[in-house]
Amino acid sequence: MAKKAYEYYKVTPWEIIEEGFNPERNKVSESIFSLGNEYMGVRGFMEEGISCDSLLGSYFNGIYEFGLTENESHYKGIIKKTHFMVNSVNWLYTKIKIDGVELDINNQNISNFHRVLNFKTGELTRSFILTTGNAKQVKFTFKRFINMRPFHYGYQSISIEALNQAVDIEMEMGLDYSIVHWGKFNFWDIERYESDSNSISAIGKTNTTNLTVYTGYRLLSDIDLTTEVFRNGKIIGHKFKFTLDRAVKIEKLVTNLVCKKNEYSIDELWQKGINLLNDEPDYDASLKDNTAYWRKVWEDYDIEITGDEKNQQGIRFCLFQLQQTYNGVDPSNNIGAKGLTGEAYSGHAFWDTETYCLPFFIFNNPSAAKNLLLFRYNTLDNARKRAKQLDCEGACFPIATLNGDEACALWQHASLQFQPSTAVAYGIWHYVKNTMDKDFLYHYGLEMLIEISRFLLSRGDWNSSHTRFGFYGVMGPDEFQMMVNHNCYTNFMAKKTLEYTVASFYELATANPKLFAELNEKLQINGDEIDKMVKCANAMYIPYDEKSMIYEQHQGYFDLPHIDVDSIPVNEFPLYSHWSYDRIYRNDMIKQPDVLMFMFLYNQSFSKSEKLANYEFYEPRCIHESSLSPSIHSVFASELGKVDEAVKFFDFATRMDIDDYNRNTCEGLHTTSIAAAWINIVYGFGGFRSDGEKLILNPIIPPMWEKYSFKLHYLGNTIKVEVNQECVRIICDGPGTDLIVYGNNYSLKDKVLVINHVDNR
DSSP: OOOOOOOEEESSSSSSEESSSSSSGGGHHHHHHOOOOEEEEEEEOTTTTSSSOOOOOOETTTTEOOSSOOOOOOTTTTOOOEEOOOOOOBTTTTEETTEEEEEEEGSSEEEEEEEEEETTTOOOOEEEEOOOOOEEEEEEEEEEEOSSTTTTTEEEEEEEEESSSSSOOOOEEEEEEEOOOOOOOOEEEEEEEOSSEEEEEEEEEEEOOOOEEEEEEEOOOSSSOOOOEEEEEEEEEEEEEESSEEEEEEEEEEEEEESSSSOOOHHHHHHHHHHHHHHHHHHHOOOOOOOOHHHHHHHHHOOOOOHHHHHHHHHHHHHHHHHHHOOOTTTOOOOOOTTTTTTTTOBBBBBBBBIIIHHHTTTTTTHHHHHHHHHHHHHHHHHHHHHTTOOSOOOOOOOBBSSOOOOOOOHHHHHOOOHHHHHHHHHHHHHHHHOOOOHHIIIHHHHHHHHHHHHHHOOOEEEEOOOOOOOOOOOOOOOSSSSSSSSSHHHHHHHHHHHHHHHHHHHHHHHHHHHHHHHHHHHHHHHHHHHHHHHHHHHHHHEEEEEEEOOOOSSSGGGSSSOGGGGGGGGGHHHHHOGGGGGGGGGBBBBSSSHHHHHHHHHGSSSHHHHHHHHHHHHHGBBOOOOHHHHHHHHHHTTTHHHHHHHHHHHHHHTTTTTTSOGGGGGGOOOOHHHHHIIIIIIIIOBBSSSSSSSSEEEOOOOTOSSSEEEEETEEEEEEEEEEEEEEEEEEEESSSEEEEEEEEEEEEEEEEEEEGGGGG
């Protein structure tokens, strides 16, 4: 693997620590130190401003704008206008002058720079000492956090201390609606605002989508501040000044309330926002509540690793950021590829949600998992519309979206990739299977399955002899192979989707005839249609070489020119920025697992010999240009006894952003790959499998680790798995469940199971 770590932050188990300021790492650090709670998020930018490269980002889930121009193509199926998560009000806006000179640590004499993100509290702290031109020393401490519950509240605290001489301080604190998106365009207007000596309330409105956000704040200080309200274009706030001869603290209590479905009038939004602001607790009280929230999170979800400090920090960072990105607040939210940490991928959700993120929530927070699937149900009509645009029937879920509409303007992805649709079907199957939530399947899931299957039937086709069914002119998960026939992943996942749809259809007919009749009437399903699903599933072409046991990624893949991926210099990554676009399609290099991906999702459908053959064939051809890639390879390496390779890929997965492996963390965190890091531990080293008749565990432990542990929440049970170099200890708290461990059946109920795993490797 050509990619290398860029080690910069101090290694600690419960924090990310930056010691000393490096302007060349500033934009990466802004991503790493991001805060969020699913409802809103802010990058870790310097609120006082800085003159080096920076992306000042403040985002709200579901607040989006349309592209400024329409696609001029007249070809049917290519979208005319995209949409994107828009950079929003900077509610941390601050300007500081010391003896008349504006604070900017990029070009001033600072020392003792220290920045810490605390996983146990969710608080970000930054401090440094400024030495002025006349040798005055001033210590600054900036703190902030976003409340996890209630999720409308954000907090900012600034402490300033004169260390040797008095200084004159001038400050502005307020709300900045002039932020530019993509560094070019501003999309906000101030619809309304009111102010008094220590508070401001405002409503911002997007230019074309007309979505509104109430933002208000109150200022608190341990000195009397004589403030002046100001407005400078789209910036509104308070000005004040004082002579500093001791330590002073100023706090800003912020309330944000979004209106993304026009559910409130301007007056209603205003009053609800005012009420929330008036009820907002102070900084310390809210931080105490936030700490309690995170304590519960770590009690329920923590993964402990003893003997590997770097990956202990890495996996906790992943869990922390995943919880900040999504925790089930709202079924109209989804998980963007960058979460709420940057503008790359435009805040869009992809097929990653159901394949990489959903497993974490199924086995940790099932209600949040259900909400993720309800997002798809609530946008089913959008998917129906998209299918028609592609001259197909049923529903085609978009490759990239915020609001349910296709937002990807690249036709080769938006029109050729069907991973989102089959991923939704897989997500329904995986969720229902492991939660037994048949009510969801019958009321929501089956309707989606029928419509997805209709799309697959209309998009697929028979070969000339009418003996094989499959998909022509597609792109699979490996986006380095375009317009191929019979992509194995696409065909295999379509086959599974059709089979599950038919089984669920007949199951509902028996379980609830009344609901079955209502669904039939709503969707106008006929017997011939179901028979066609069975016929096409049975005839689905799955390219496979019986002698080598290798599934051909697509028809003709074996004949492609070979390239040694390890020969590519590290300075040519990311490839999209350094290679001409067509160059990446002219060889057998793959971006991310394709065959290995469906073998992971339906792991128990394949023999160990098949897994080994396909891993050894495809792993050397994978460049891991997708952040989703290393974790899946680590899972297979663990299962196949390639422990050193598993650890190598695990390092990559857990510390991808912390160590900037792909050299693009500056654009935002790889949020869905962060969920894959959990998969890496639980499905990889833990040997967990959730696609068979019973839950399976086959734990291994890397030789350099002393022990590790994780928890699973399953059908009312909390199952804690502890693994050391001698044994596996499984503790079940709950009504009981059956497990297969190292091939043996166990029935667990409020008991501890200890197995010597050395003999089971």
